[in-house]
Amino acid sequence: MKKNLLILIMLIASLGAIGQGKFISKNAFISFYSSTPLEDILGESNEAVTILNAETGEIAFQALMTTFHFKRALMEEHFNENYMESTKFPKAKFNGKIDGYNSSMLSAPVSDIKVTGILSVHGVEKTITIPAKLGLEDGKLVGSSKFKVTPENYGIKIPSLVRDKIVKEMEITVKANYLPFGN
Amino acid sequence: MKKIISVCIGLTLFLSGNVFSQDLDALLNEETKPTVDFATATFKSTRIINGHSIEQMKKDQLEFRISHRFGTLNNGPYGLFGLDQSVIHFSLEYGLKDWLMVGTGRGSLNKTYDGFAKFRLLRQSSGAKFMPVSLSYFNSIELISLKFPERPAGTSNYFSSRLAYVSQLLIARKFNQNLSVQLTPTYIHRNLVKTELDQNDIFALGGGARYKLSKRLSVNAEYFYTYNPNAKFLEPRTYNACSVGVDIETGGHVFQIMLTNSQGMREGSFIPQTTGNWLDGDIHLGFNISRVFAFNNK
Numbered sequence: 482m483k484k485n486l487l488i489l490i491m492l493i494a495s496l497g498a499i500g501q502g503k504f505i506s507k508n509a510f511i512s513f514y515s516s517t518p519l520e521d522i523l524g525e526s527n528e529a530v531t532i533l534n535a536e537t538g539e540i541a542f543q544a545l546m547t548t549f550h551f552k553r554a555l556m557e558e559h560f561n562e563n564y565m566e567s568t569k570f571p572k573a574k575f576n577g578k579i580d581g582y583n584s585s586m587l588s589a590p591v592s593d594i595k596v597t598g599i600l601s602v603h604g605v606e607k608t609i610t611i612p613a614k615l616g617l618e619d620g621k622l623v624g625s626s627k628f629k630v631t632p633e634n635y636g637i638k639i640p641s642l643v644r645d646k647i648v649k650e651m652e653i654t655v656k657a658n659y660l661p662f663g664n
Numbered sequence: 665m666k667k668i669i670s671v672c673i674g675l676t677l678f679l680s681g682n683v684f685s686q687d688l689d690a691l692l693n694e695e696t697k698p699t700v701d702f703a704t705a706t707f708k709s710t711r712i713i714n715g716h717s718i719e720q721m722k723k724d725q726l727e728f729r730i731s732h733r734f735g736t737l738n739n740g741p742y743g744l745f746g747l748d749q750s751v752i753h754f755s756l757e758y759g760l761k762d763w764l765m766v767g768t769g770r771g772s773l774n775k776t777y778d779g780f781a782k783f784r785l786l787r788q789s790s791g792a793k794f795m796p797v798s799l800s801y802f803n804s805i806e807l808i809s810l811k812f813p814e815r816p817a818g819t820s821n822y823f824s825s826r827l828a829y830v831s832q833l834l835i836a837r838k839f840n841q842n843l844s845v846q847l848t849p850t851y852i853h854r855n856l857v858k859t860e861l862d863q864n865d866i867f868a869l870g871g872g873a874r875y876k877l878s879k880r881l882s883v884n885a886e887y888f889y890t891y892n893p894n895a896k897f898l899e900p901r902t903y904n905a906c907s908v909g910v911d912i913e914t915g916g917h918v919f920q921i922m923l924t925n926s927q928g929m930r931e932g933s934f935i936p937q938t939t940g941n942w943l944d945g946d947i948h949l950g951f952n953i954s955r956v957f958a959f960n961n962k
Contacts, residue, residue: 507695530695532688541688543696553958554722554759555916562705563879563913568841571701576689640880643915662691 504533504587504622504659511544513630513651520646524549524560531657533624538582540596540624542575542655564637565603574601579615591616591623605635613655622659627652703788706798706838707846709918710757710765710782711952712872713886713907714926714934715848718798718836720784721759724960729769730754731952733927738945746949753929773928780804780830788837802832806932825856828932832870842876850888852932861898866936867891880913884920888935900939920952 509529515522529544546567551557561567577598579586586594597610613626629650632639639647707717710727721727731753735746743749755769755778763784770777786799806828812821829852836846848870857864872886888905909922925940926933927948940946 503691505695530692532691532695534688539688541692543689543692545696545699547699547701552960553916553956554725555956555958558705559913559915566841568701574689646915 502534502536503662504535505662506531506657506659509542509544509655509657511542511549512654513549514654515648515651517646517648522551522556522647524551524557526550529655529657531624531659532662533587533622533659535584535587538579538584538586540575540577540579540598542573544573545571546573547571564632564639570602570604572601573603575599576601579613580610586615587617587622589616591618596626600630602630602635603637607634624655624657624659626655629653698792700789700793701791703790703798703838706788706836706844707874707884708882708911708913709920709952709954711920712846712874713884713909713920713922714905714924714929715870715872715886715888715931716780716782716802716832716834717872718784718800718834718846720762720765720782720800721757721956723759723762724958725759726957726959727757727767727954728754728957729757729952729954731929731950733924733929733948733950735948736940736945737923737947737949751927751929769930771929771933773933775809776806776930776933777809778804778806778930778932782834797835797837799836800834802830802834804830804931806830806930828852828854830931830935832931842882844874846870846872848872848888850931850935852935854932854936859898861895863892863894863936865892868935870935874911882911884909884911884922890935893936901941902936903938903941905934905938906942916956918952918954922950922952923947924950 507530508527509531510525510527511529512523512525526544526548528548529542531540531542533540546561546565549560551560575598577596580595580597591614594613594615595610596613597608599606600609611626611628613624615624629652631650707719709717710719710721711717732750735743735749737745739746751771751773753769753771755767757765757767759765765782766780768779781803783801785801786795786797788798789795808826815821830850832848832850834846834848836844838844850868850870852866854864868888868890870886870888872884874882874884876882886907890904894902903925905924905926907922907924909920912919925942925946925948926938928934928937940948
């Protein structure tokens with residue numbers, strides 16, 4: 482009887498631990514940047530959602546294309562209408578895993594890591610490995626990354642007329658402040 | 665007691681197992697709030713062809729528009745199919761708010777000045793909030809600045825005689841990525857008309873549509889039916905305005921090239937005063953060009 486009670490208590494305690502096993506950020510920042518002498522293009526979203534599984538080192542991102550905003554309204558319209566086709570492909574996703582993950586990474590100061598996973602943009606999935614940073618900053622778990630993607634690889638055609646205004650490789654910046662999931 | 669505990673244990677195991685098996689992606693889907701998806705880019709430009717579309721300049725965006733309508737195609741080769749003559753209209757149009765756009769312009773036809781405001785009342789949306797159509801209200805004043813003709817002694821001209829007022833409801837629906845349709849009930853009041861038989865108050869219904877052939881090319885058509893046109897025997901005879909055209913988009917520019925039976929480019933002229941007849945070849949080639957400038961600092 483006492484043994485059973487003990488098991489129950491342990492289980493409930495472990496359930497709490499499971500709750501702590503994931504970290505979430507509902508307002509992660511994602512931007513993409515293209516700079517040419519003719520035009521700078523900067524799209525920013527502060528509404529990306531990301532979850533980090535502390536048990537396995539798995540990490541997932543989702544961003545609605547329509548949450549990206551631009552200085553020029555026309556750019557935003559073209560981004561959604563002509564390039565990303567946001568009604569057809571409303572979300573960009575990343576599902577990956579931290580290379581050589583161990584849970585101490587989450588309690589150490591910010592340090593360099595690598596993440597490998599599948600980036601899904603414009604309905605095209607590609608496996609990529611990107612450099613990132615992860616760790617504690619002022620007692621909070623933060624993650625960030627800066628990497629490049631080539632729109633053409635994701636079936637995003639850039640017409641020759643505007644080719645000079647858009648770089649071949651977009652610079653993607655990601656920043657997330659993680660909070661324990663379920664709180 | 666034992667039973668209860670084992671049930672508890674079972675339940676706990678079941679629940680915790682459930683949490684584990686949940687895919688991160690599915691968790692993310694749960695955490696993403698349902699969004700309201702507004703229909704954007706119902707039309708490529710703030711005009712379908714001659715008339716206003718549901719589109720507005722967004723806040724702090726300025727558009728400079730230049731439009732030309734040439735003479736009629738039935739001028740023949742001697743007049744290079746109308747290219748020898750042209751009327752111009754240019755305007756500056758600005759988004760004060762995302763829902764309010766104002767503009768002012770000048771047209772060479774009848775030396776007209778105009779000012780307008782376009783208010784967005786409803787936005788077509790799906791997702792968390794469903795709205796089948798977009799609705800805007802358009803209002804403008806047009807001022808004909810032609811010199812007044814000589815008047816008989818003892819009568820005088822009034823400034824108010826130069827003015828006309830236009831009110832329109834723009835009701836549009838983007839049916840899919842390619843097809844958008846708009847209905848435009850219109851009321852026009854002209855303070856002064858040529859003869860007693862001309863109408864001061866004009867009621868019309870406009871219909872317009874666009875179909876996208878590719879991401880940057882669309883075909884457009886527009887028709888304005890006037891319920892109380894001028895009597896048929898009045899000269900020059902007036903017709904309903906009918907236009908077809910294409911929109912070509914190149915980055916910050918939209919080119920609109922059209923064939924239309926009206927030379928006027930403002931509601932007060934092309935709705936009540938279109939004198940061309942398609943069947944007689946009174947067709948004007950024309951184009952609108954617009955360039956958008958952003959004035960917001962971010």
